[in-house]
Amino acid sequence: MIKIAIFASGSGSNFQSIVEATRRGSLHAEVGLLVCDKRNALVIERAEREGIPVLVFDPKEYETKSAYEEVILKTLNECNVEFIVLAGYMRLLGSVLLNAFQGRIVNIHPSLLPAFPGKDAIGQAFQAGVKVTGVTVHYVDEGMDTGPIIAQSAVRVLNDDDRDRLQARIQETEHTLYPTVLQDLFESLKITNY
Ligand code: GAR
Numbered sequence: 001m002i003k004i005a006i007f008a009s010g011s012g013s014n015f016q017s018i019v020e021a022t023r024r025g026s027l028h029a030e031v032g033l034l035v036c037d038k039r040n041a042l043v044i045e046r047a048e049r050e051g052i053p054v055l056v057f058d059p060k061e062y063e064t065k066s067a068y069e070e071v072i073l074k075t076l077n078e079c080n081v082e083f084i085v086l087a088g089y090m091r092l093l094g095s096v097l098l099n100a101f102q103g104r105i106v107n108i109h110p111s112l113l114p115a116f117p118g119k120d121a122i123g124q125a126f127q128a129g130v131k132v133t134g135v136t137v138h139y140v141d142e143g144m145d146t147g148p149i150i151a152q153s154a155v156r157v158l159n160d161d162d163r164d165r166l167q168a169r170i171q172e173t174e175h176t177l178y179p180t181v182l183q184d185l186f187e188s189l190k191i192t193n194y
Helices: 013-024 042-050 065-078 095-100 121-128 163-193
Strands: 002-008 029-036 054-056 083-086 105-109 132-139 149-156
Touching: 002 013, 002 163, 013 029, 013 042, 013 163, 029 042, 029 065, 029 163, 042 054, 054 065, 065 095, 083 163, 105 163, 121 132, 121 163, 132 163, 149 163
Parallel strands: 002 029, 002 083, 029 054, 083 105
Antiparallel strands: 105 132, 132 149
16 A cells, blocks of 8 residues: 655644545555644644654754755655655645655645635635636646646635635535545556556
């Protein structure tokens, strides 16, 4: 079974949905590590409850991105991690991780990219008055929410929506889309490796 690390900075609802999919057996993967850049993030509690090892680091304690990414890479290698899943990790990846995990890093973003990249994509879509937004899963490169798109799912903005209601439906979509896309990806990786 493929061993993955999830990178997250926040509440970790996507982390939770991925872990639950592995437990149900609909996602054939083992979550071997959580990497988190915020000491008080809720996702850390979720990982501890699930018995998943956690690497927490404070980027401010390092002089460069490469310096903390070397620490992360060492732990990923020690844990035999084969694939990186970003789930609300609000930080750009640098060359250390991008080179070590080429083609094996994906991200989820709460908009139909290339629309509304960056922070608060849901608020951006709401403010823009679009009638359809959604969720994108894509490979990660050095840009902000750029990289080849793997899958997208549309979410309608309803006339009586407020930002929170829209967010709830987008997150619901994320929680089904991400585990499904990951399972498809891991199956195709298995085929390529034989
Ligand atoms: C998710 O909506 C994810 O798509 C978004 O952060 C949220 C994390 O929620 N990611 C980005 O905006 C990436 N640019 P969670 O911590 O509850 O999974």
